[in-house]
Amino acid sequence: MALHPDQKLDVSKILEKLEEYRPRRKGWTWRVPLPPGSKVGDYSYREISQPLQNSVPLPPAKYFNHIDPQPQEVITAEIASGRFEDDIRRMRMAAWHGADHIMVIRTLGQSHFDGLIEGSPEGVGGIPITRKEIRATRKALDLVEDEVGRPINFHSYVSGIAGPEVAVLFAEEGVNGAHQDPQYNVLYRGINPIRSFVDAAVAKHLMASVNMLQIDGAHNANASSRVAWKVMPELLVQHAINCVYSTKAGLPKELIALSTVPPMTAPAPEFRLNFVYALTVRELFQGFRFRAQMNTRYIESDLLDATRIHVLDTLLSRLTSADIQSTITPDEGRNVPWHVNSIRGVETAKHTLLALDGMKEFVEPNEKALRGAMRDMKIRAILYMQDILDNGGYFEAVHQGFFVDSGFFPERVGDGIARDKDGELGAGTVVPRESDYMAPVCHHFGENHLPDGLEKPCDLIGGCTLDHPEKIQYLDELDETDNVEVRMQPHREKMASGLFRPEVEWQNDGFIQLDMTIPDNPDVAEAAALEIASRMGLEEPTVISKTVLHPAEGTYVEVKARVPFFIRRDELKIPEKPDVLDEASVRQFVGNRPIKVVAGTLGNDEHSVGMREILDIKHGGIEKFGMKYVYLGTSVPVEKMIDAAIETGADAILSSMIITHNEVHLKGMRQLDQLCREKGIRDKVLLICGGTQINNDMATENGMDAGFGRGTHGIDVASFIVKALQQRQRNS
Amino acid sequence: MDEKKVQQRRSELEALSDQQLNEKFWELAERIVDPLINLAHTHTSPSIERSVLLRMGFNSLQAKVLVDKIFERGLLGKGAGHIVWRISKETSLPVVKAGLELIEGRHWDEVDRVFKGVH
Numbered sequence: 001m002a003l004h005p006d007q008k009l010d011v012s013k014i015l016e017k018l019e020e021y022r023p024r025r026k027g028w029t030w031r032v033p034l035p036p037g038s039k040v041g042d043y044s045y046r047e048i049s050q051p052l053q054n055s056v057p058l059p060p061a062k063y064f065n066h067i068d069p070q071p072q073e074v075i076t077a078e079i080a081s082g083r084f085e086d087d088i089r090r091m092r093m094a095a096w097h098g099a100d101h102i103m104v105i106r107t108l109g110q111s112h113f114d115g116l117i118e119g120s121p122e123g124v125g126g127i128p129i130t131r132k133e134i135r136a137t138r139k140a141l142d143l144v145e146d147e148v149g150r151p152i153n154f155h156s157y158v159s160g161i162a163g164p165e166v167a168v169l170f171a172e173e174g175v176n177g178a179h180q181d182p183q184y185n186v187l188y189r190g191i192n193p194i195r196s197f198v199d200a201a202v203a204k205h206l207m208a209s210v211n212m213l214q215i216d217g218a219h220n221a222n223a224s225s226r227v228a229w230k231v232m233p234e235l236l237v238q239h240a241i242n243c244v245y246s247t248k249a250g251l252p253k254e255l256i257a258l259s260t261v262p263p264m265t266a267p268a269p270e271f272r273l274n275f276v277y278a279l280t281v282r283e284l285f286q287g288f289r290f291r292a293q294m295n296t297r298y299i300e301s302d303l304l305d306a307t308r309i310h311v312l313d314t315l316l317s318r319l320t321s322a323d324i325q326s327t328i329t330p331d332e333g334r335n336v337p338w339h340v341n342s343i344r345g346v347e348t349a350k351h352t353l354l355a356l357d358g359m360k361e362f363v364e365p366n367e368k369a370l371r372g373a374m375r376d377m378k379i380r381a382i383l384y385m386q387d388i389l390d391n392g393g394y395f396e397a398v399h400q401g402f403f404v405d406s407g408f409f410p411e412r413v414g415d416g417i418a419r420d421k422d423g424e425l426g427a428g429t430v431v432p433r434e435s436d437y438m439a440p441v442c443h444h445f446g447e448n449h450l451p452d453g454l455e456k457p458c459d460l461i462g463g464c465t466l467d468h469p470e471k472i473q474y475l476d477e478l479d480e481t482d483n484v485e486v487r488m489q490p491h492r493e494k495m496a497s498g499l500f501r502p503e504v505e506w507q508n509d510g511f512i513q514l515d516m517t518i519p520d521n522p523d524v525a526e527a528a529a530l531e532i533a534s535r536m537g538l539e540e541p542t543v544i545s546k547t548v549l550h551p552a553e554g555t556y557v558e559v560k561a562r563v564p565f566f567i568r569r570d571e572l573k574i575p576e577k578p579d580v581l582d583e584a585s586v587r588q589f590v591g592n593r594p595i596k597v598v599a600g601t602l603g604n605d606e607h608s609v610g611m612r613e614i615l616d617i618k619h620g621g622i623e624k625f626g627m628k629y630v631y632l633g634t635s636v637p638v639e640k641m642i643d644a645a646i647e648t649g650a651d652a653i654l655s656s657m658i659i660t661h662n663e664v665h666l667k668g669m670r671q672l673d674q675l676c677r678e679k680g681i682r683d684k685v686l687l688i689c690g691g692t693q694i695n696n697d698m699a700t701e702n703g704m705d706a707g708f709g710r711g712t713h714g715i716d717v718a719s720f721i722v723k724a725l726q727q728r729q730r731n732s
Numbered sequence: 733m734d735e736k737k738v739q740q741r742r743s744e745l746e747a748l749s750d751q752q753l754n755e756k757f758w759e760l761a762e763r764i765v766d767p768l769i770n771l772a773h774t775h776t777s778p779s780i781e782r783s784v785l786l787r788m789g790f791n792s793l794q795a796k797v798l799v800d801k802i803f804e805r806g807l808l809g810k811g812a813g814h815i816v817w818r819i820s821k822e823t824s825l826p827v828v829k830a831g832l833e834l835i836e837g838r839h840w841d842e843v844d845r846v847f848k849g850v851h
Contacts (some may be wrong), residue, residue, distance in 0.1 A: 198777055240758070240761035245768060249769065371750075375746075378754070389763060433776050440813050446775075461820075462827075466787060472789070
């Protein structure tokens, strides 16, 4: 089974013979860096990695011959639809945009489930992590990585009260990375502190056995504290506790990634705080990996605001370092996991990292200005740890509410999260290993009194599942009503009839987004927006974001609503693509009958980039096929365009028109046509216009011979000119 | 921490070089973590024991029942995998088969005899 770029991924095929599937590799994979100075297109880069075979480049790439260089940092996409069959299609899209770390969020409440979940039930805010769901996902990702040409790391969570079992499951099924940090269980999941730490050592040891990358959970302190920047000393302490604990449990440093977030954002003077922190954490934790997460603490529902914050966060990654650049979207504030925003998050990271390629060659931290602040940060963290030890150690400190206190240590406010070491979920379940404790399996952390003379512990039982995957018992479905088959059945029927609806979260959910500016205050605007959506026949309209433009003058509103009907694919009228000559035919014609054109942007239009693309040999413009052009520049008056055509004996006038306010582009077209007629050259010269808002129908209705819109290449224009001249030859 | 102690410790730390500060940081982290990792070395939990049974070839439902039964009998500290392995030896059954029979309620007298010294 292989994927084809023009075909949908068939989830039913993924589910076939799932019981026989085995992951083809285990462990984490980093991108393969290219040597500094490697070229992509015309440009030399310092920090890029091996290219993809299939991808969607950044939007401006069309002005750079469609190059799609890949930064060296692994880029994360978070996927959280709650249905793995929908997640899979989203992963494919994210991978095409440059994500190679697919982080699948777990369903709400799984961390309190004392055991593994099986089958494929639907989740809330993420999927229930089950063997079936992760196996299907890993199998699909194998196909996606073949399609894009780069390994993809699949990631989820080894947290909650069933950590060791989840770690076994992940090790068996080829999950490549996972969050694991006992402090996360303790502080945010209300799981007994002793249970969390004892379980964590076994889980970490198992993760190490298959080279799974571990990401810690310290960044949550930043998201949870009342005043985020003040927890910076504590963040260093939390990172240190998990790092030391992990290495003692058997994870090598290079498999331990710190999850680090720039804690602040504007309107605060964020850089002075964030930069000091970022440098300090990297200096202290040399040899470990860094997963740079985007700040979500202050993001509400404004996508542009999120983008601004995330560009600056990524700037900080470039100024310091990051092994993984994570991305996240403000969807939690917008009601649904709007997948397109996850893609945009990936693009934001890729764009920023490429834009700042090699910046450290030119810019470096001012050591003298920074050192004092960095030392202060370290001293605060050391004082923090001395305080923990003074008070009897970690469990006592947690008990007293040391952590996530919003004071800038040594200041304490007293609003930290307190957890009882003998209380919380799972209290009283940890027991001492007796003197004859034994576990006949490999990669088991801790005391294990095995009989003498064994080569491997699991020789006692003839091998364990980590080496003998055939021993894994695959459970399919346990719930007849809540499973993937039940969910997919209606969609299969719809698809067979060629029916579909737009989607946001799940296939055919019908959700769309509308945006509008209402000339009134936010309350009126919200009510008006809902009324407008209802009158349009949309169902369940909800306002997902509002921006005040002025308290009385206007409010920008974004609305989410459901389309109540399906579209039939085969009934859609799709304009036929013009038949374009191949390059050799165009060259051959021009070789026998030279072609000359004059070109420029018309009227008061200074936008020349698109025009140059159509003309320039380097961008595959008409020059490439032997055509000659005279470029008249920007804002060329109609008269000058025509006079130049007469002077040079041009076969065509190419005018670019980007500005369309008050239909100035249509007026321009009609003037060109009219003046050519007045000068008696209309039958000798082809009038061709182009621009982002132009289409052929509009152009021909307004006196042009042809019009070209967004996405046009030189060959399209060259082919049109040749065909028109061939037609003229036939007529004469 | 009282103000005086903070001031005193601060001045001690400020006298350290950058390298010494980093070393101090990691030394304290180790001192905090050592008792935690020792606890993990010498203790086990239901989830840990289920993870052992999974590795031995049991599915999650079977592992759960077995560990619950072993926990109730106060034998988790012997190791769930140990008990199942031992019963498979005693009964000459394959490991998973032995576990399934334990789930059915069989061989628990044997478990008590071997692991609790009950005859």
